[in-house]
Amino acid sequence: MSDPAVNPRELNPKEQQAVEEIPASALLERVQKMRAEGWRLVHAACTRLVADQEVNYCFDRDGQSLDSPDSASLHGMHTLRVRLPMTDPELPSISSFYWPAFLYENEMHDLFGITVKGMALDFHGHLYTTMVPTPYVTKEPDHGD
Amino acid sequence: MGTRTVIPFGPQHPVLPEPIHLDLVLEDEKVVEAVPKIGFVHRGFEKLVEKMDFNELVYVADRICGICAFIHSMAYCQGVEALMSVEVPPRAVFLRTIWSELARLSSHLLWLGLMADAFGFESLFMQSFRIREKIVDMLEEMTGGRIILGVCRVGGVRRDVPNDALTEIVRRVKALGAEMRRLADVFLQDDSVNHRLAGVGVLTRDQAAELGCVGPMMRASGISRDTRTLGYAAYGAVDFAPIVETDGDSYARCAVRIGELFQSIDIIAQVASRIPGGEVGVKVSGYPDGEYHSRCEQPRGEVIHYVKGDGTRYLQRYRVRTPTFANVPALVKMLQGCELADVPVLVLTIDPCISCTER
Numbered sequence: 460m461s462d463p464a465v466n467p468r469e470l471n472p473k474e475q476q477a478v479e480e481i482p483a484s485a486l487l488e489r490v491q492k493m494r495a496e497g498w499r500l501v502h503a504a505c506t507r508l509v510a511d512q513e514v515n516y517c518f519d520r521d522g523q524s525l526d527s528p529d530s531a532s533l534h535g536m537h538t539l540r541v542r543l544p545m546t547d548p549e550l551p552s553i554s555s556f557y558w559p560a561f562l563y564e565n566e567m568h569d570l571f572g573i574t575v576k577g578m579a580l581d582f583h584g585h586l587y588t589t590m591v592p593t594p595y596v597t598k599e600p601d602h603g604d
Numbered sequence: 605m606g607t608r609t610v611i612p613f614g615p616q617h618p619v620l621p622e623p624i625h626l627d628l629v630l631e632d633e634k635v636v637e638a639v640p641k642i643g644f645v646h647r648g649f650e651k652l653v654e655k656m657d658f659n660e661l662v663y664v665a666d667r668i669c670g671i672c673a674f675i676h677s678m679a680y681c682q683g684v685e686a687l688m689s690v691e692v693p694p695r696a697v698f699l700r701t702i703w704s705e706l707a708r709l710s711s712h713l714l715w716l717g718l719m720a721d722a723f724g725f726e727s728l729f730m731q732s733f734r735i736r737e738k739i740v741d742m743l744e745e746m747t748g749g750r751i752i753l754g755v756c757r758v759g760g761v762r763r764d765v766p767n768d769a770l771t772e773i774v775r776r777v778k779a780l781g782a783e784m785r786r787l788a789d790v791f792l793q794d795d796s797v798n799h800r801l802a803g804v805g806v807l808t809r810d811q812a813a814e815l816g817c818v819g820p821m822m823r824a825s826g827i828s829r830d831t832r833t834l835g836y837a838a839y840g841a842v843d844f845a846p847i848v849e850t851d852g853d854s855y856a857r858c859a860v861r862i863g864e865l866f867q868s869i870d871i872i873a874q875v876a877s878r879i880p881g882g883e884v885g886v887k888v889s890g891y892p893d894g895e896y897h898s899r900c901e902q903p904r905g906e907v908i909h910y911v912k913g914d915g916t917r918y919l920q921r922y923r924v925r926t927p928t929f930a931n932v933p934a935l936v937k938m939l940q941g942c943e944l945a946d947v948p949v950l951v952l953t954i955d956p957c958i959s960c961t962e963r
Contacts, residue, residue: 470692470694470697470837470838470840470841471682471685471692471697471836471837471838472834472835472836472840473686473896474686474834474896474897474899476895476896476897478895499813499816500816501897501899501906501908501925502897502908502910502923502925502930504910504921504923504925506912506920506921506923507921508920515910517897517908517910521829536897538897557816558814558815558933559815559816559930559933559934561933562929562932562933569643580639580936582641585641585643586641586642586643587642587643587646588643588644588646589643589646589648594648594651595651597654
């Protein structure tokens, strides 16, 4: 039942993943360019750090390599990262370029308290029903130990 | 323009096992707009990174959803293993692949049953669940769990399965394939089923791409994208191609899922025939540092587990983007212009998994 030809190094390959940090003011222009280049919005998420917070927009191009668009074997994901202050964080919506982004953006608003301007569909804080408003907005994580 | 009426659909509805709400704006019997609302059962799993260390979090990942449980825990473990440069033993990687495909069989059969129930074909619902039960029995024999398997861990898997037991599993899955074929014939050839599915909820290839669809939703519209082709786990050692249909309607989505039943059986047979011997886990030391997007193909499509560590035993961020979350925008667009009577079928054709989406 076993096949000695299996090369362990060929299993579970690690993806190429690049991060490009940009200012919030350059977000729309950069996202527009990603769309023109044929990138797919994979997901967007916010991370609360100690002094500030970051929003990641992740893209891929149908499993193509970050280096060579012709290579199907080396795939990768490209992340645009925007850093935001803890107080009154604000972002422009990218839903004019990637319509489905409205869901991610409403989530950022409801859970992290980020104001996203110009969303294609704005739930005005009613996408998620939580007991505590913006539950991910905490000064420091409570590890309980 | 006729008089507009707003009809609330859900969060409690006979076709919805889980709560999602849609405000359907109607003109006569035609839907002109649909506004979704989720968040009724948001559990804040991702925030548990503050309370549970990266090893304990595997149990949380396993419990995100009761249908794609194993693949969630596998995607999470893959992410942490990538951060910590852990080389998982090949046998564990192959076992993960087998359990992933059994989970896909279980999920697709569940969907077929729920779909049959939605259009009132009770005997088809029962046949789907009867076959699914045998798959769940196999999972229980191998892992001890029927739904929440609890066998994945960072660095490998918790249980080994003897090779002769795997041979027996392959034999039984192949035998079930014949029963699935009879089931598939009804879904794909019965007039009453076709009447409810063919030409309903058409999504063109361009629309599917524009709306960010994933999984069978996307492949039914002619886009040949399947995360398994990226070669995670042992998929790089398996010969298969994505199942693709081009009509983009509810029938095509059903056909893709049925095609994937037989594909999963084939993948299980291939993996079991090539599984190497050896350990099924390695000891992991240290703490995760850095960030990684781990992705897998769940029965509903691509799932993303984003893990970010800062060198402590607690992750800084854990974020799960589920396939249903990615397919909700397509559902909103698909409902525009459909008949009110088709709404339950259309909602089901995205195979919504709300507990995944709510996390």
